Amino acid sequence: MDYMGSDQAVVRAARVSYGKGTKKVQDDRGLIRYLIRHRHTTPFEMCEFEFHVRVPMDCWRQWIRHRTASVNEYSTRYSVAIDSAQKTPPDRWRMQSKSNKQGSAGFLGIEAGRMFSIEERDMQLQIRKMYEGRVDAKIAREQARKDLPLSTYTEAYWKIDLHNLLHFLSLRLDPSAQFEIRVYAEAIAQILKDAMPITFAAFEDYTQYSIPVSRPEVKFFNSHRWPMREDRARVLIFKAFGNKRETNEFLGKLRQLGLLKKGARKIKRR
Numbered sequence: 001m002d003y004m005g006s007d008q009a010v011v012r013a014a015r016v017s018y019g020k021g022t023k024k025v026q027d028d029r030g031l032i033r034y035l036i037r038h039r040h041t042t043p044f045e046m047c048e049f050e051f052h053v054r055v056p057m058d059c060w061r062q063w064i065r066h067r068t069a070s071v072n073e074y075s076t077r078y079s080v081a082i083d084s085a086q087k088t089p090p091d092r093w094r095m096q097s098k099s100n101k102q103g104s105a106g107f108l109g110i111e112a113g114r115m116f117s118i119e120e121r122d123m124q125l126q127i128r129k130m131y132e133g134r135v136d137a138k139i140a141r142e143q144a145r146k147d148l149p150l151s152t153y154t155e156a157y158w159k160i161d162l163h164n165l166l167h168f169l170s171l172r173l174d175p176s177a178q179f180e181i182r183v184y185a186e187a188i189a190q191i192l193k194d195a196m197p198i199t200f201a202a203f204e205d206y207t208q209y210s211i212p213v214s215r216p217e218v219k220f221f222n223s224h225r226w227p228m229r230e231d232r233a234r235v236l237i238f239k240a241f242g243n244k245r246e247t248n249e250f251l252g253k254l255r256q257l258g259l260l261k262k263g264a265r266k267i268k269r270r
Contacts, residue, residue, distance in 0.1 A: 005047025005162065007032060007198040013043035033202040047162035047196070051188065056086040058150035059180045066168050069160035076154075077142040080135060085124045085151040086180075090114040094179070099248070103176060124149060162199070165192065170207050211253050216241065220250075230260040 011028045014035060035043055055063060064071065074082065090113035094104035107113070127149055134144035160168070169192070171177060172185035193200040213221075220240055228236075233254065238247045254260050 001050045001052050001157070003047070003049045003195055005196075007196050009046050010035070010043045010162070010196075010199060013046040014040070029198050032198050033206070036199075036202040036206045041163045044163035044166065044199070045161045048159060049162065049165055049192070049195075050157060050159040051191075052155070052157055053184065054082075054084075054153050054155045055184065056151050056180065057148075057154050059086075059178070059184070060154055060156070061150075062178065062181050063158075063184070066160075066164065068164040068167075069158055071156055071158055073156040074154050076145040076148075080141065081131065081145055081148055082153045082155065083128065084153045085128075085149060086153065087124075087151075088113075088117055088120060090117045093117075100176070104179075120151075124151065162196070166199075166203050166207065169203070173208060211256055213253065217250055217253070226259045227261050228259065230255075230262060233260055 007028060011031055014031055034040075053063075091107060091110045093108040093113040093116055095106045095108060097103040097105040099105075108116070127147060131144055131148060135141065165188070169185055169189055172181050173189060174182075177185070189200070220237065224236070230251065234247060234251060237250055238244065241247055241250070251260070
């Protein structure tokens with residue numbers, strides 16, 4: 001809906017502590033990248049973005065956990081609930097991940113998915129009819145709404161400063177984020193990229209696509225020769241860390257860096 005600030009606004013805020021300094025665009029770029037690289041966040045708080053979002057309630061519950069924003073949401077105490085709900089196509093029902101309790105992996109077959117999509121449609125229609133019947137009967141809206149499904153859309157104005165917006169995007173653009181909220185994050189990221197291209201490029205380089213490395217990971221890395229077979233690395237990392245999730249996360253980082261070799265160890269036969 002609106003935004004205040006630009007790449008130059010970040011630069012002005014950063015330079016106020018020591019005067020005007022240099023004014024070249026290239027110097028502005030270098031300063032912004034330095035600020036993000038070294039996590040100097042205050043200058044980014046000088047810029048703000050305001051969005052008008054329409055989002056399913058279950059997705060909004062994740063969104064609103066980012067408490068560093070100003071929010072004004074559509075109220076179903078005052079107004080009739082939005083007559084729209086998120087629908088799932090037959091080929092988009094995701095399976096529960098076996099390795100991540102809060103994630104998904106793979107898709108249900110389209111034939112089984114079609115049955116669930118039909119059930120979803122019928123349920124939404126039935127509950128909407130029930131809700132509207134309550135409203136027509138003059139039941140208080142604050143009570144009539146209580147059985148609406150989480151797929152029902154809500155709307156809100158969401159205003160947030162740039163520093164906290166970048167934090168939101170760092171979490172919600174991650175491949176492990178739920179697909180539904182990741183789609184919103186991708187749309188917001190494009191808006192930010194158009195408004196502040198230098199800042200967004202630095203965010204991509206030093207936050208979104210960077211690889212954080214912990215002290216135990218550095219210690220392990222410096223204690224072995226690379227590249228290493230993945231099966232051997234898995235055994236050694238688990239022995240050092242004693243945790244399956246940490247092992248898998250570290251293996252993922254090593255894959256990104258191209259430090260793992262495929263294939264199992266060959267056994268010599270006499």
